[in-house]
Amino acid sequence: xxxxxxxxxxxxxxxxxxxxxxxxxxxxxxxxxxxxxxxxxxxxxxxxxxxxxxxxxxxxxxxxxxxxxxxxxxxxxxxxxxxxxxxxxxxxxxxxxxxxxxxxxxxxxxxxxxxxxxxxxxxxxxxxxxxxxxxxxxxxxxxxxxxxxxxxxxxxxxxxxxxxxxxxxxxxxxxxxxxxxxxxxxxxxxxxxxxxxxxxxxxxxxxxxxxxxxxxxxxxxxxxxxxxxxxxxxxxxxxxxxxxxxxxxxxxxxxxxxxxxxxxxxxxxxxxxxxxxxxxxxxxxxxxxxxxxxxxxxxxxxxxxxxxxxxxxxxxxxxxxxxxxxxxxxxxxxxxxxxxxxxxxxxxxxxxxxxxxxxxxxxxxxxxxxxxxxxxxxxxxxxxxxxxxxxxxxxxxxxxxxxxxxxxxxxxxxxxxxxxxxxxxxxxxxxxxxxxxxxxxxxxxxxxxxxxxxxxxxxxxxxxxxxxxxxxxxxxxxxxxxxxxxxxxxxxxxxxxxxxxxxxxxxxxxxxxxxxxxxxxxxxxxxxxxxxxxxxxxxxxxxxxxxxxxxxxxxxxxxxxxxxxxxxxxxxxxxxxxxxxxxxxxxxxxxxxxxxxxxxxxxxxxxx
Amino acid sequence: xxxxxxxxxxxxxxxxxxxxxxxxxxxxxxxxxxxxxxxxxxxxxxxxxxxxxxxxxxxxxxxxxxxxxxxxxxxxxxxxxxxxxxxxxxxxxxxxxxxxxxxxxxxxxxxxxxxxxxxxxxxxxxxxxxxxxxxxxxxxxxx
Numbered sequence: 001x002x003x004x005x006x007x008x009x010x011x012x013x014x015x016x017x018x019x020x021x022x023x024x025x026x027x028x029x030x031x032x033x034x035x036x037x038x039x040x041x042x043x044x045x046x047x048x049x050x051x052x053x054x055x056x057x058x059x060x061x062x063x064x065x066x067x068x069x070x071x072x073x074x075x076x077x078x079x080x081x082x083x084x085x086x087x088x089x090x091x092x093x094x095x096x097x098x099x100x101x102x103x104x105x106x107x108x109x110x111x112x113x114x115x116x117x118x119x120x121x122x123x124x125x126x127x128x129x130x131x132x133x134x135x136x137x138x139x140x141x142x143x144x145x146x147x148x149x150x151x152x153x154x155x156x157x158x159x160x161x162x163x164x165x166x167x168x169x170x171x172x173x174x175x176x177x178x179x180x181x182x183x184x185x186x187x188x189x190x191x192x193x194x195x196x197x198x199x200x201x202x203x204x205x206x207x208x209x210x211x212x213x214x215x216x217x218x219x220x221x222x223x224x225x226x227x228x229x230x231x232x233x234x235x236x237x238x239x240x241x242x243x244x245x246x247x248x249x250x251x252x253x254x255x256x257x258x259x260x261x262x263x264x265x266x267x268x269x270x271x272x273x274x275x276x277x278x279x280x281x282x283x284x285x286x287x288x289x290x291x292x293x294x295x296x297x298x299x300x301x302x303x304x305x306x307x308x309x310x311x312x313x314x315x316x317x318x319x320x321x322x323x324x325x326x327x328x329x330x331x332x333x334x335x336x337x338x339x340x341x342x343x344x345x346x347x348x349x350x351x352x353x354x355x356x357x358x359x360x361x362x363x364x365x366x367x368x369x370x371x372x373x374x375x376x377x378x379x380x381x382x383x384x385x386x387x388x389x390x391x392x393x394x395x396x397x398x399x400x401x402x403x404x405x406x407x408x409x410x411x412x413x414x415x416x417x418x419x420x421x422x423x424x425x426x427x428x429x430x431x432x433x434x435x436x437x438x439x440x441x442x443x444x445x446x447x448x449x450x451x452x453x454x455x456x457x458x459x460x461x462x463x464x465x466x467x468x469x470x471x472x473x474x475x476x477x478x479x480x481x482x483x484x485x486x487x488x489x490x491x492x493x494x495x496x497x498x499x500x501x502x503x504x505x506x507x508x509x510x511x512x513x514x515x516x517x518x519x520x521x522x523x524x525x526x527x528x529x530x531x532x533x534x535x536x537x538x539x540x541x542x543x544x545x546x547x548x549x550x551x552x553x554x555x556x557x558x559x560x561x562x563x564x565x566x567x568x569x570x571x572x573x574x575x576x577x578x579x580x581x582x583x584x585x586x587x588x589x590x591x592x593x594x595x596x597x598x599x600x601x602x603x604x605x606x607x608x
Numbered sequence: 609x610x611x612x613x614x615x616x617x618x619x620x621x622x623x624x625x626x627x628x629x630x631x632x633x634x635x636x637x638x639x640x641x642x643x644x645x646x647x648x649x650x651x652x653x654x655x656x657x658x659x660x661x662x663x664x665x666x667x668x669x670x671x672x673x674x675x676x677x678x679x680x681x682x683x684x685x686x687x688x689x690x691x692x693x694x695x696x697x698x699x700x701x702x703x704x705x706x707x708x709x710x711x712x713x714x715x716x717x718x719x720x721x722x723x724x725x726x727x728x729x730x731x732x733x734x735x736x737x738x739x740x741x742x743x744x745x746x747x748x749x750x751x
Contacts, residue, residue: 561666562690562698580736588732591664591702594686595736600702604686 070184077104080139080167088113088189094170096128096181102171104139107187111163114192114407115156119170121183122152128172128181130154135167144436147173149388150366157190157389157407159197194453195391195406201431202232205444208433210251211417212259215424219417220259221433221446222248229259229271232446234422242271250287250331250415255294255315255466262288262298268317279317283309289332289340294463294539295320297340299329310342310352315466318542320500320529325350325357331373331415333381334461335396341381343373349381349398360398374416374430376456384413384432391416391432391449406449411436413447418458426458467491467539469532476546477520480574483507487514487530489539494532499540501528504547519570520547521577550574554597561590651721652680652712652751655705658743662705663734667746668698671724672715680709687711698729710746724748 073094077084083104086092094103109115121128132154134144143166149155160166172181206225213219219232220241229248231241246263254260259271262285263278270277286299296313308328312320327344334340340352346363347370361367371386379396382405389412393402411434419429429451435444468490477483487496487509496514503509506521509530524547531540550571557575559565567575572585578596579589594600653669674697679685685703692698701710715724726746731739 558688558700559690561700562688563692564690580732580738582738584738586732586738587664587666587700587730588736588738590700591732592736594702600686 073103073105075103078102080104080106080135080169083139083167086187088115088187091184091186093182093184095179095183096130096170096172096177097179099177100175101177101181102169104167104169105185105187106139106165106167109160109163109166109189111161113160113189114196115158115160115166116186116188116190117154117156117158117168118149118186118188119153119155119183120186121181126180126182127176127178128183129174129176130170130183131173132156132185133169134158135169137162137164137166139167146389159192193404193406194402195430195449198406198408198447198449201446201448202230202236202238203443203445204238205230205433205435205446207435208444208446209249209414210261211415211431211433211446212251212253213417213420214253214259215257215420217420217422217424219419219431219446220251222251222261223444224248225444229261241273242276245269245271245276252288252290252296254290254296255463256468260288260296262286268296281313281317281319283311287329287332287342289334290461290463291334291340292338292461292463294466297332297334299325299332299342301328310340310357314529314540314542316469316472316541318544319527320542323352323355323357326359327363330370333373333375334459335375335379336377336459337379337396341373341375343370343383349373349383349394361394361400371412371414372416372432374418375459376418376428376454377426377459378456379459380455382416382430384416386412386414389413393455405453408432408434408447411443411445411447418460420458420460424460424462426460428454428457430454430458465537467494467532467534467537469530469539469541471514471541471543474516474543474545476548477504477507478548478550478570478574479520479523479577480550480570480572481519482517482570483520484515484517487516487532489514489532489534491532491534491537494534497531497533499529499531501542502526503528504545507545516545519573523547523549549578552593554594554599557590557593560585561587648714648716650678650712650714650751651724651748653699653710653726654747654749655707655710656745657705657707657731659731659733659739660706661734662731662739663736664700664702664730664732665705665710665728666698666700666730667726667728668692668696669713669724669726669748670696671748672719673697674713674715677711677713679703680711685711704734709751712751721748721750 071086071090071092074084076082083106086105086107092105117132119130119132121130129152132146133142134156135141136143144156144158146154146156205223208221208223210222217234221230221232227245228243229241229245230238232238245261247261251259251261261269261271263269264284266284267278267280270279283300288296288298291297294315296317299310302309308325310323310325314320327346327348329342330345331343332340342350344350344363347367348359348363349361350357350359369387370383372384374382381394383392383394389408390404391406391413393405395401413432413434415433417431419427419431421427430449432447434447470490471488474485496509496511498509504520504522504526507516507518509516526545529540529542552571556565556567560567575585575589575593579592591600672695677687677689679687685701687701689697689699726748728741728744728746731741731744733739
């Protein structure tokens with residue numbers, strides 16, 4: 001791992017928590033019949049997990065650069081002061097012996113060099129589980145640390161800014177040592193990948209994860225360690241946007257310009273300059289993206305089964321439909337084609353096209369661990385790998401275009417985001433949140449990749465202006481009882497219609513007044529999308545209207561049948577609606593009621 | 609010494625006493641004083657249905673006060689009843705109802721079956737659809 005497990009813990013802790021919660025959770029509520037059908041076409045869930053040491057040990061090694069000479073270590077080289085001298089192009093060899101040994105080397109590096117240090121030990125049978133640390137010219141200041149890099153063996157790639165003698169140290173992760181703890185380290189100057197050099201755009205964070213640009217080019221950075229969101233102006237100046245934010249692994253701007261931050265407690269935090277509002281959505285949300293329809297798309301888990309799901313919600317968070325996914329998504333992003341690209345926790349790439357999930361890159365531990373994704377206007381996918389400290393570039397169909405588009409000079413890339421200009425247009429500037437973990441603290445920053453290497457400006461989902469529907473929820477109704485409630489919008493001069501779904505039988509929508517009224521005839525939770533249109537704007541909002549059955553006792557119903565009852569007209573209507581619907585209350589209705597109560601076949605004689 | 613003959617006679621007497629006591633107890637258990645006359649009898653409400661698969665019937669009985677009913681319907685009978693007048697009772701029966709005895713009730717010995725009458729009010733099939741009561745007959749009979 002590039003900088004220790006703290007990073008992955010920080011990035012994936014909601015996942016770890018949610019997986020734990022999933023076993024005790026509730027089912028997906030109110031998915032449409034269509035989506036329930038999709039859910040029925042269940043693919044078995046594949047859970048992301050971190051590869052074990054044993055799995056890492058079995059990986060094949062990468063192709064190593066040509067090495068000119070072997071340089072054996074010269075013990076004692078247990079400090080920077082006693083470091084064994086080596087040069088770029090050398091392969092230093094040695095062993096971590098005795099137990100607890102640490103070997104230092106010093107290398108003269110020209111300015112601008114992309115230095116690579118690659119350990120070979122475990123892959124060739126050594127007992128050594130190496131860690132590698134690169135120090136600045138003072139031999140003390142840590143520049144980079146790595147444990148594993150695709151195997152138990154370590155690798156550091158680092159962009160050297162200033163010429164000088166740099167130090168690196170190798171030791172065993174567990175503090176072991178002995179003659180079986182042999183190793184070699186190849187010291188190379190490698191060609192810089194196109195996305196390098198990397199520059200620091202904003203700093204002063206601890207663990208920045210989620211990034212989002214607003215419509216005037218400000219960058220918002222969620223720091224999960226500090227629980228705050230910082231606004232970074234286009235000139236790089238920073239200011240506090242909001243404190244006390246839960247979560248921060250993902251966020252997006254909604255169709256109304258609010259910053260939406262999912263929280264592990266089953267809510268969406270709707271954040272503005274002045275307040276944090278919360279919306280309970282009944283699931284534990286994960287990655288989130290704004291859709292072309294103005295709706296919110298988010299990954300989560302089915303609370304009952306634990307299966308990963310993708311939910312499509314209206315701009316206000318109301319559920320429209322849900323899709324079962326083969327794997328939990330770790331990032332979502334819409335492409336110019338309107339297709340939703342998803343990065344899986346198993347290091348896969350998928351896309352949702354016409355309601356069907358297609359796998360573009362199969363999940364693999366070899367790819368571990370994808371941490372962020374951004375799409376440009378050509379549909380290319382820039383994928384961050386926090387484990388390797390690299391960014392890869394994929395084509396729209398999942399073809400790998402650049403295995404190493406860029407590597408981090410320090411820290412781990414997590415979220416990737418394309419910048420936006422003052423008009424909200426996507427720019428060819430790609431940013432990543434990054435944290436470097438020390439033993440007791442982390443330093444975070446936002447970096448920018450070489451803009452000359454960006455193939456196209458970032459894709460921005462532009463939904464335009466939406467008519468805001470202000471009615472949050474419709475009150476519930478009861479079968480047989482007169483019902484009325486009114487839909488409202490920011491502009492009162494609108495016409496109303498049902499865009500999808502159906503009202504409860506017996507209710508209708510007045511297209512002019514927005515009044516939903518009638519006498520409900522069936523119980524249940526009825527989902528529909530109301531559409532409001534003014535002369536210039538339109539908007540839709542999902543509603544769930546719950547119709548309940550009145551609470552009646554068998555005695556009351558039988559008394560009514562036997563001629564001494566006191567049921568209300570609405571209760572009699574309810575009984576007829578669940579019975580034979582002949583507009584009269586009769587013994588057929590009572591028999592239907594007894595059937596509902598499960599007592600129609602209970603032998604008994606009762607004096608009422 | 610044991611007097612076997614005496615012993616045998618004693619056993620015979622004892623068994624006679626035991627049988628007498630048990631016999632009286634059995635008679636008492638079966639209704640008390642065996643010399644007491646029966647004071648009630650049973651009338652049956654009998655239905656003739658033109659349809660198969662009736663699921664529920666509502667009827668009224670006039671003629672006297674009815675304290676209790678027994679079910680006779682073929683399966684799953686559930687009976688609800690309530691007095692709706694001094695000598696009128698409304699009865700609802702739910703179950704697999706068919707032609708034949710529907711319910712029975714006790715009357716005192718002095719009551720006559722011809723004093724009782726029944727009237728069908730509603731019939732529903734097993735899909736809860738109300739049926740026409742045309743063709744149905746219901747009567748109170750003495751079995």
